[in-house]
Amino acid sequence: MTCTKMFLRSFSRRELKQFRYWAHVGFFILSLSFFILVKPYFGSIPILNFQLSMDTAFEIHVFGNTNSSQRSISGGKVIEKKQICNVSDPKFDFCDVAGDVRIHGMSSKIFAVLSQKDDLVENGSWNIRPYPRKANPWMMTTFITEFSVNATVGHEQAPNCTLNHSVPAVVFSAGGYAAVNHFHAFTDILVPLYAASAKFHGEVQFLITNLEEKWKMKYEGILKQLSRYEIIHIDTDDKVHCFPHMIVGLKHYMEMRIDAMTASKGYSMKEFRKLMRNAYSLKKLNAIKILHDTQEKPKLLIITRNETRKFLNADQVAELAIRMGFEVVISEALENLDEFSHIVNSCDVMMGLHGAGLTNLVFLPTNAILLQVVPWGNFEWMASNCFGDPALDMELKYMEYRIKEEESSLIKEYPIDHMVFRDPDAVHHNDWDKFKSIYLDKQDVIINVNRFNATLLKALELLHH
Ligand SMILES: *[C@@H]1O[C@H](CO)[C@@H](O)[C@H](O)[C@H]1NC(C)=O
Ligand SMILES: *[C@@H]1O[C@H](CO)[C@@H](O)[C@H](O)[C@H]1NC(C)=O
Ligand SMILES: *[C@@H]1O[C@H](CO)[C@@H](O)[C@H](O)[C@H]1NC(C)=O
Ligand SMILES: *[C@@H]1O[C@H](CO)[C@@H](O)[C@H](O)[C@H]1NC(C)=O
Ligand SMILES: *[C@@H]1O[C@H](CO)[C@@H](O)[C@H](O)[C@H]1NC(C)=O
Numbered sequence: 220m221t222c223t224k225m226f227l228r229s230f231s232r233r234e235l236k237q238f239r240y241w242a243h244v245g246f247f248i249l250s251l252s253f254f255i256l257v258k259p260y261f262g263s264i265p266i267l268n269f270q271l272s273m274d275t276a277f278e279i280h281v282f283g284n285t286n287s288s289q290r291s292i293s294g295g296k297v298i299e300k301k302q303i304c305n306v307s308d309p310k311f312d313f314c315d316v317a318g319d320v321r322i323h324g325m326s327s328k329i330f331a332v333l334s335q336k337d338d339l340v341e342n343g344s345w346n347i348r349p350y351p352r353k354a355n356p357w358m359m360t361t362f363i364t365e366f367s368v369n370a371t372v373g374h375e376q377a378p379n380c381t382l383n384h385s386v387p388a389v390v391f392s393a394g395g396y397a398a399v400n401h402f403h404a405f406t407d408i409l410v411p412l413y414a415a416s417a418k419f420h421g422e423v424q425f426l427i428t429n430l431e432e433k434w435k436m437k438y439e440g441i442l443k444q445l446s447r448y449e450i451i452h453i454d455t456d457d458k459v460h461c462f463p464h465m466i467v468g469l470k471h472y473m474e475m476r477i478d479a480m481t482a483s484k485g486y487s488m489k490e491f492r493k494l495m496r497n498a499y500s501l502k503k504l505n506a507i508k509i510l511h512d513t514q515e516k517p518k519l520l521i522i523t524r525n526e527t528r529k530f531l532n533a534d535q536v537a538e539l540a541i542r543m544g545f546e547v548v549i550s551e552a553l554e555n556l557d558e559f560s561h562i563v564n565s566c567d568v569m570m571g572l573h574g575a576g577l578t579n580l581v582f583l584p585t586n587a588i589l590l591q592v593v594p595w596g597n598f599e600w601m602a603s604n605c606f607g608d609p610a611l612d613m614e615l616k617y618m619e620y621r622i623k624e625e626e627s628s629l630i631k632e633y634p635i636d637h638m639v640f641r642d643p644d645a646v647h648h649n650d651w652d653k654f655k656s657i658y659l660d661k662q663d664v665i666i667n668v669n670r671f672n673a674t675l676l677k678a679l680e681l682l683h684h
């Protein structure tokens with residue numbers, strides 16, 4: 220189960236509309252409003268009427284288009300069978316074309332030029348939105364640019380190249396949820412992009428649609444680890460770029476995780492964390508190993524949030540931790556990743572309330588502990604699928620602290636025997652807006668330090684390993 224299994228829509232429409240409005244007002248105002256508009260969580264409502272167009276993908280023979288010797292042998296020899304686009308996955312559409320591929324960004328058109336007509340060669344065209352959240356059609360159609368991919372025999376229908384590239388290209392969108400939310404930036408884009416392009420060892424060109432300058436600046440350190448080439452903002456590009464190989468769209472399997480097949484080739488979440496270390500020159504490889512005679516103190520980072528799901532007594536928790544032998548840092552999840560990645564990497568335990576700030580676990584050293592505080596509302600499943608399971612894949616340790624009714628600020632609004640406490644599922648009936656308005660937006664947490672004591676002791680024990 221992924222964190223989107225139960226709730227398949229992330230933001231409310233209003234929030235994304237607000238974002239789009241602000242995006243037009245300009246960069247300066249956008250950067251101010253960014254903090255206000257980001258409502259970091261990620262579930263969604265079950266949208267069961269996926270519009271699957273099954274079996275529209277077909278097999279095709281791809282020939283080296285300008286290579287006459289290859290062409291002449293094509294009749295007699297077995298040629299690699301290739302599928303161009305596959306739109307049968309409920310989450311993502313994906314095309315992988317080798318040969319002569321051309322893209323004209325301004326008109327959002329991609330041409331796969333096939334040189335030789337053959338009984339088995341078929342022409343085809345697909346409309347692809349290169350962002351892996353097909354199950355949220357409103358978001359996809361509102362924020363993600365659609366590309367037409369047209370595979371045709373012969374050059375006649377394709378525009379001439381203005382620029383020939385010698386490396387493969389990956390076309391993807393940095394819009395939608397990823398534009399406004401740190402968790403989505405990683406789970407929808409950066410992790411899948413790593414899985415798709417690490418094998419090129421930097422010899423790959425990224426063509427990005429729906430790209431805001433601010434987003435590019437924030438994640439540039441990571442993008443540069445994956446590609447040696449300057450990013451092309453494809454939406455405004457009037458050139459015809461030609462490539463020997465192009466991937467359109469990103470494959471997404473589980474939140475913040477990589478499929479077993481790709482991982483087995485050496486591109487795993489563990490390696491992804493290594494990439495983060497390279498991207499930000501993070502020095503600390505391993506969490507502290509507490510020995511009986513060590514003087515060094517384990518370091519605890521408490522991530523606070525200042526808008527929703529606030530940690531009302533972070534300083535009390537800090538006092539407790541200090542008494543128990545921790546050094547403590549309290550910080551919000553900062554936008555500046557150059558800075559915040561170092562803060563996170565210097566720590567041995569990172570704790571925080573469920574939310575996008577925990578995405579920064581990617582910067583922790585090996586064997587460090589992610590300690591997630593799970594508010595009231597039956598979303599343990601979301602907690603483990605968004606952060607708990609990914610933490611384990613990344614060779615981190617994972618702990619959860621599930622709060623009691625008394626530790627939730629909802630206790631001030633509802634009696635303890637209210638449905639809000641007794642049966643959260645019956646309160647929201649999978650209505651995301653309702654769930655969100657009560658459990659995510661109105662709930663702050665006051666940790667009972669006498670109860671929390673045991674959790675911190677357990678964390679210390681784990682650091683003894
Ligand atoms: C053409 O194909 C032949 C045989 O596959 C190969 O040896 C040759 O390098 C190719 N030439 C070009 C220009 O791709
Ligand atoms: C197309 O995608 C689906 C879903 O991801 C996958 O099961 C199927 O194997 C793919 N088809 C081909 C021919 O790769
Ligand atoms: C593919 O397109 C070419 C040119 O548009 C056309 O001549 C040919 O018949 C088409 N082939 C198939 C299999 O549709
Ligand atoms: C591909 O594009 C050409 C030119 O835009 C168009 O005439 C043709 O019908 C398209 N092919 C398919 C299969 O849609
Ligand atoms: C592409 O270039 C060829 C010759 O180089 C020219 O004849 C043709 O008209 C050009 N096509 C387009 C669409 O500009």
Ligand SMILES: *[C@@H]1O[C@H](CO)[C@@H](O)[C@H](O)[C@H]1NC(C)=O
Nearest residue numbers: 285379380381382383384461
């Ligand atoms: C791109 O490569 C093709 C095939 O090699 C060649 O015909 C064309 O002139 C090149 N275009 C540019 C702009 O270099």
Ligand SMILES: *[C@@H]1O[C@H](CO)[C@@H](O)[C@H](O)[C@H]1NC(C)=O
Nearest residue numbers: 254524525526551552553554
């Ligand atoms: C919340 O944090 C952001 C980022 O640090 C800051 O810009 C903003 O002013 C804070 N909001 C409040 C209400 O303190």
Ligand SMILES: *[C@@H]1O[C@H](CO)[C@@H](O)[C@H](O)[C@H]1NC(C)=O
Nearest residue numbers: 539540542543669672673676
């Ligand atoms: C934590 O709890 C244990 C057992 O309940 C108690 O002995 C210890 O003094 C507490 N430590 C702190 C720092 O409160």
